[in-house]
Amino acid sequence: MAASALAGRRAHGSGRFAGERLVQGAALAGAALAAMSSGRGPERAKARRFARRGAQGAAAVLVQGGSHLLFDGLAVALRSAAGPDPDAPGPDAATSAVRLLALGSAALVLSAARHDAAEDRSGSAERTVDPGQAAPGRRALAACGYAACALSLPYPVVKLAWECGSDIGITRPEVIHAIPGGWLPVVPALAGSALSLALVRPWGRVVPTWVPGAGGSRVPRWMVLWPACFGVAVLAQVAPAALTAGIRYQLDPGKPSIEEIGLRAWVPLTFYACWLLWGGTLAGAAWEYHRTTTDAG
Incomplete structure (x- = not known):
């Protein structure tokens, strides 16, 4: 759902930020690859691994696209600390929402890929290496x-x-x-x-x-x-x-x-x-x- 909402940002047409189309494509690709990795059966093991790697790559692009949200927050905090300035541009709520959706999409894609990997490893003992x-x-x-x-x-x-x-x-x-x-x-x-x-x-x-x-x-x-x-x-x-x-x-x-x-x-x-x-x-x-x-x- 997060990927679909992010793709729906196309309808706004204006106010795009650099790399927005890449983020949209990564969201949809990640969702599709995560879905592909959910098939069962030993004959699909190699395809599932490939799909998981692709989903993880798409999630990395989404995290990259959403990471600027930190600077959006810092910009708002710095403007507040500097005092009111009527000439200063306000935060772009639509852009911030897209970046937030990118991070949410990355979390969902990674969660799906990890769940599938955990099922493949079911029965194996837990391990934590020092x-x-x-x-x-x-x-x-x-x-x-x-x-x-x-x-x-x-x-x-x-x-x-x-x-x-x-x-x-x-x-x-x-x-x-x-x-x-x-x-x-x-x-x-x-x-x-x-x-x-x-x-x-x-x-x-x-x-x-x-x-x-x-x-x-x-x-x-x-x-x-x-x-x-x-x-x-x-x-x-x-x-x-x-x-x-x-x-x-x-x-x-x-x-x-x-x-x-x-x-x-x-x-x-x-x-x-x-x-x-x-x-x-x-x-x-x-x-x-x-x-x-x-x-x-």
Whole structure:
């Protein structure tokens, strides 16, 4: 139903955002492939596996398309922090709804594909592999979680330092410190840092015993894996474009220097390079989490 509603967005005609048609196609393709994977019988095992892989790919496109919803929310929060501005464009409710439907469609497609895979594995014992006991190649993937956490920190640490009055990396304090709501992007960044660790730490698999009521219970894998996939999609969407734009800006003699705008040149390039590497290491940690918690629920 989510895929059909997303495809129905065609009727609006105007106000499209870049990649909307790709999102619509991925929604319909994912639903069709998920339905194809539900056939039974040993002779259809190979076709079911192919359909599941295709459905997972379509879901990845949907997550990518819906990931900009995070920036829609941040834009609204920043506008609220800056105060009312009658000239500022308001949020596009239709576009936000399409992105939300894309995420919902991805969840439904992944759920259907996972249910079919679970039926194929019915009768097999549960297994949860400790990353510390994995083969050397797998240990490298597990280490990606720690690297991802480290790479996520420069941005929120520097931003928080600015909010506390520090002038690190700043050439025009009166400009940077006057930006309202500068702390808001720190919240999702620090959440991403914690998520990076959750992918490789025991508390990302089993709730710590000191947590009242839930201590010792298994963490549903979707609560860690789905936000991680969303984070990878956001970083894959933002980091390459930001790094490329930053380099082009510095190489363009017709543009004012970054120092004139208010920052040392190393600040944005460090942020963007870290985001790019964070996306890669987060993807590796998410894959290891998926591999080591399959059938764990």
